Amino acid sequence: MPRTQEHTDRYTDALIALAAATHRPANIVNLHDRYAIRVDFEFNRYVLATNSEDGLTSDVDAIEAWHVAFFQLSDGAADELLAEAEDEWLADAFDQALDCLRRSANWIDSDAKFGELAKLPVGVASEA
Template structure:
């Protein structure tokens, strides 16, 4: 029986944390028998998070450090490209580290619109 539902319940806090950090839905996915938390991002990129080398542990108390990997999907049947990875005891710290690696390696994509930094140019007409 697939463990997607069980892992979704067990790792609900991790799902919520990654969803909040990315502003995207986070889901547990089956990757050839191993399970991971996946977040699909813009520009055909995605993040996978696991807490053991083989995937998500069945029990959170048996889990090790979090491994967060950032991938670029390749079109045409090619294997997806691993852009960066980071490991940390805490999931969000590993996620922050992988983002820092992406930027340091020059793989950051600057979006057309920065919604957090919208500048307004004011033009006012004054009658004197």
């Protein structure tokens, strides 16, 4: 039986936090019987957030860490892992994964700036 609604109810705060951090909708998705929070971005990229080896746990008291990973959607092949991080707090794990992506060769510079995921101009310090 699908558990998308159950996880949506359980992880409302996490969905709101990622939606606020990314300025995009966050949803619960089922990936081969493994549930995760997903946010889609430009350039066929997306982020997945989980809090256990098996995806989203049903026991919120057992959460030890959040794992956040950015992926590049691929045609036919497995999606490419671009950056990942893990932390006790979802927002911190997201910030760390985003920072890792920004510093990597996988970052895409664009003339169009898409919200918070735009690279900072040279000489501009990020707010910590």
